[in-house]
Amino acid sequence: MSEEKEDKPAAAAEQKPSSQLSPDEPQYMLNVAQGAMHGAQTGSVSGNVNVYNSPISAPADLIVRYATPQDVEDVRREFVPPGNYDDALTRLRREHVVMLRGEGTGRTFTAHRMLAHEFGITKIADMNRARTLDSVREAELEPGIGLVLDGRGSRDQPISDRDFAQCLNVVKDAQCRLVILLDHNSRTPANSWKHVVSLTPPSAVEVAQAALRRRGHADEVLLQMIKTELAPALEGAAPDKAVLAADFAVRIHSGELDVAKAVAALKEEVTEAVAHWFADKDVHTYAYSFAVAVLENQPFEHVAQRARALDEEIRKARLPEDKKLRPRCVFDLSKDRMLQEICAKTEVRDHPKHKDMFEETIRFERHDWASGVFKHMWRQYPAAQEILRDWMCDDATLDRYGEESLHAVCEVVRTVPAHEPLAIVESLGSHRRYGSRALAARAMAVLMDDALIRPIVEKTLKTWTKSGTAYQKSTVALVYSSEFGRRDLAAALEKLTAIGRSEYFAPQNAVVGGMLRMLLDKEIRGIAIETVLSWTGARYRRTGLQQITLALALWVAGIHKLRHDYFVEFGEAFPNHVKDLLKHAFADEEHGEYLLEHFGELALHARWDDAKAAELIRLTRLIAPDLSWWQRRDAVDALTFQHPTKRSEIHRIFRIARKVQKLSRRGAVPLTTSANAGSAP
DSSP states (O other): OOHHHHHOHHHHHHHGGGGSOOTTSOOOSOSOOOSOOOSSOOSOSOSOOOOOSOTTSOOOOSEEEEOOHHHHHHHHSSOOOOBTHHHHHHHHHHHSEEEEEOTTSOHHHHHHHIIIIISOOOOEEEEOTTSOGGGOOGGGSOTTOEEEEEETTOOOOOOOHHHHHHHHHHHHHTTOEEEEEESOGGGSOTTOGGGEEEOBOOOHHHHHHHHHHHTTOOOHHHHHHHHHTSGGGGTTOOHHHHHHHHHHHHHHHTTSSOHHHHHHHHHSOHHHHHHHHHTTOOHHHHHHHHHHHHSTTSBHHHHHHHHHHHHHHHHHHTSOTTOOOOOOOTTSSOHHHHHHHTTEEEEEEEOSSSTTOEEEEEEESSTTHHHHHHHHHHHHOGGGHHHHHHHHTSHHHHHHHHHHHHHHHHHHHHHSOOSSTTHHHHHHHTOSSHHHHHHHHHHHHHHTTOTTTHHHHHHHHHHHHHHOOHHHHHHHHHHHTSGGGGGGHHHHHHHHHHHHTOSSHHHHHHHHHHHHHHHTOTTTHHHHHHHHHHTTSGGGTTSTHHHHHHHHHHHHTTOSSTTHHHHHHHHHHSHHHHHHHHHHHHHSHHHHHHHHHHHHHHHHHTTTOHHHHHHHHHHHHHHOSSOSHHHHHHHHHHHHHHOGGGHHHHHHHHHHHHHHHHHHHHTSSOOOSGGGTTSOO
């Protein structure tokens, strides 16, 4: 133990917790001692490496919801086409995929119209925004289905030409049609010009009249009311406001509303309308409204459950510390009453997973209401911001609705004036909870594409890389090991190198996870493995990069069961790199002992277990490609020099490996596993 640590025990005690992983964090390294690395590390190295909620896991479901039968029926009736509609239709017919730009042009309705009316598609599905285009597989697509990918209100990372081309081929092969809705030119692939159409808004008056006809109100008095009395309030209005004008016209005609109030409401900004509406609401309404604002169009039962959780947290905050929360009566608020109070409605849709079954989703009656409610509550109730933030970013929300939480966090940064614009992201990125840090990392990557916010994000990343806490460094590692880091791979690897030098376990573990993601990408894995090998050099010997290279050595050698088959192939593609890393791991006292125990366990069962025999041959040949006595002698001598107390065990392992290799060649041991692919020269 170093003298510095003895002189400052209090400081070390304060630092140590910041090195611990959170319970929900994937662990990619052996269970060595966590915390500041002073002197020799202690602790067991025989434990498992736990990887759960892993970024290496399978992708999320492709379909999140289907359009309702009423949606399909509506678009087949009255429709006012936006400008350039025919051009969009032609491109969708010819190319199978079209990208629609142009805010306030009714793009969702237009997409449904093209798919349902022009192509006769009866099943229209919303794609999961969490899925990248290159991850779409033909087996996931029902032939002839219509797909809508909604990227509006988002400044997510640009779609690459490669990802777009791969998705295009899959969609064509499945005989499907895909409409992508985008707001920003920066997201469109460079070579996709023939798929992009910029729409222009249709006449708001005509849209309002068409909405009346769709609902069976073809009375000339109502149509004329839209054209004369409400028209001044519809100048330059988006289709959503035009549909609202149709509702007002019906209410005026029935005597529920006068014209002056309707005109005033149409001219009113949604934020002002929401503020007036919130004036006399209670805690119930606050909680349910905010839940719907963040999780609009999600299954009703999930949104209601999350709303109840938020209601409970808000009420807890009002109690003195010595008081317990009194539970609400389960019959306090019926579904119909709740929907009426928050001006929302439910819609029945085909279930996205189970055939011939249905689900019920919830949304506000006004299409622009969600954004207004979210901004109003965040701006007007600063004392509640911490509660709202924790609710958006807790495990129950992130596990199921990570994309919605990401969008909400970015909206706060972009739209809420603040002296510290990144305060919510910085708070999440400094949190012990892995879910919060992962969300902060994704938000930073997204915000880097916003020209106004990018300089602030870059400054924060630079500061955290150089002098951040263990959790802040961990967050930066997540940013640069994501798809964002692929844009400038050299810079990303430089950042990961700087973070990996940390003496704390959390950023080291994050760098290992990040490098694994890169090693799993066949386009960049060569550069990634070269970088890892460079970290074994003398200049990094007394830094955290040594622990990182030792952990990665076990992965690339295929020691861990997760992605074992991939790293078997990886070892065949980069035999010298894997050999050098494995030798580096054997030279370490703790990792070398772990490896010898693993090899010894395989040798113990190799004579009667063909799978373990094949694995033993594969691993020993990573160290000594030729297992004959004279050819393996130097490698065995090197191991016995490093582990003199294990001399007999090392010789036994290689003798058994050579023996089962001979038996396998004679056909005595049926080594049938994939691990045996390279056992014979």
